[in-house]
Amino acid sequence: MKLMLSLLASAVISTSVWAENIAIIGGKVHTMTQLGTMEKATILIKDGKIAQIDRDLRVPDNYRKIDASGKVITPGFVGALTTLGLVEVSMSAGVVDSSVKKAGVTKTGAALDVSYALNPDSSLVKISRVEGITSAATAISSVDTLFYGQGAVMSLGDDPLLKAHAFMKVDVGSDGAEGEGGSRAALWVALETALEEAASVEGKLNAQDDWHGMNSRADVAALKKVLSGKMPLFMQADRAADIRQVIAFKKRHPDIKVVLVHGVEAWRVAKQLAANNIPVIIDPEFNLPGGFDQLGATLANAARLEKAGVMVAIGMDTHNIRLAAQHAGNAVANGLSHEAGLASLTSAPAKILGMQDTIGSISQGKRADIVIWSGDPLEVTQAAEQVFVNGEPIKMESRQTKLRDRYLSSQKASHSQPTQYLRP
Known part of the structure; x- marks a missing residue:
């Protein structure tokens, strides 16, 4: 030893x-x-x-x-919400780790843990990295349960896991309601019941303890981190009515660190979000409604949230987070301040994830x-x-730069040579 x-x-x-x-x-x-x-x-x-x-x-x-x-x-830019490291080809015939079906370890999905699934060899890592992304929050995007499990923060370097159990995610919009009886009337009761049950358990549930709850033992352990404020709860909602329910939830549970995700109509309740200290992770590109929850979509969403005093971060819930800088630039073009645009990719997501002492800014010791x-x-x-x-x-090279260089070279070659690519 x-x-x-x-x-x-x-x-x-x-x-x-x-x-x-x-x-x-x-x-x-x-x-x-x-x-x-x-x-x-x-x-x-x-x-x-x-x-x-x-x-x-x-x-x-x-x-x-x-x-x-x-x-x-x-x-280095921080992807506030992605599926990076979990998805290579979303329609792959193999396992796609961003999607989870029913599993014996969990009843409500709270116990799911993506830190075990991170793949640093994904080609999307290098593609994102050469675009300035150096770390990213990554999470499950499709489940058959109430919660989407526990997300992680990954580095785009050699050692991928920066923080496990970084946040919990739940959808309280139409998609979430569809999975809980087809109505928000069932969804919100299920959410409150799951949290109330976890709060009622004193200490840790052991394997020998008799337990017949709505949550599994592992679910309870995960939800206790949310209830104590150690793990932020990312709550996805688009329509203003659902976001008002998120605000009401925060008032009922002041110890829970609530973060609004997606928030297409967040600008409609921006003052209330600011008053309740609820940051927002948005995709600022939504300009046309993709459904009845998004009728108030506007490119001015980020700017109006900033004006009201809401912390704004950019996360696209995709493995193509490399486009985040372009999206932030478009938000600035539509009224977001340049400083807030940079913050939405750096200091804001770092603070939301509780990692402001490690990433998201340039200062001594980080x-x-x-x-x-x-x-x-x-x-x-x-x-x-x-x-x-x-x-x-890092070597400024990715699959895309290699493809670019390959075919740029072929264009410069003599027309008398074969047009197909020959492996060196």
Whole structure:
């Protein structure tokens, strides 16, 4: 045992010794902290952490210098709600981990845990990463139960799991009602009953305990984290009437950290959301109703929420979170402030997920998840030039860039050569 501990300690020391120290110099840095935006700043990265940030810093000799003059630097973007790492091809003939059918371990779905299902080898990870996404909240998107289980926060680096049991999700709109008897009259009673039952259990249910509840033993353990405020409850709703029920729920359960998800008509009750400190994760692209719950869809949703004082994050409930910056840019074009647009991809989701001390901003001691951009990241004409995940510069390559380069090369080739692609 002593030998094993010694070897582990040596491995840790060796890793820290050989980790590259990096100085990013001269860029326009959006810190997403009280320091605001710093012109011509220097960021020192050591052992995967941000060691220092300031203007006119002296760079130690053992740091590799990266000239970012004329570039824009942001924290790595955080996908506030995705299915990244769970879906490769949604209609695959194999297992798709974002969809769960009836399972013996759970009755209400609260016990489901996506942290076991994360696949860091998904091609979507590299595709999202070269677009500036360095971490993402990921969750189940299809269930046969009341709750969608416990989501996780994943890094898009080599070690995928940043935080297990990061949040619980429930749909209190039409889709959720459809699965609970076909009516909100049954859905809300089921939700309150499930929580009341979990609250009534003192301590932990053991395997030998007699139990015949609505929840399974594992469901009860998970719901206790929600009731105590340790795990946020993501409540999906679009129509204003359902969102008012979410607000009423928060008043009944002040200890629960409620987060509104999707919220197509959230702008209609923006003041009430702000008054009850309920942040919103939205897809700001909804402009036309996709159903009767979305009749009030508008591209001004994010701007109106910000004006009322609501914290806004962008999450698209998809594995294609790479489009988040474009969506934030469109929200800014429709009235959201530029600062709030950047925050919706960085500091806001980090705060919602309780990870503001780790990700979502550039400040001393935090993970060095950083992106160097050619220009304003909310402009579609600009791009990420270098992404760092936990202080490591990643190779700016994905399946899509390889396809691009393959066929750009074939176009330059002589027309006398075969047009098919030949593997090198």
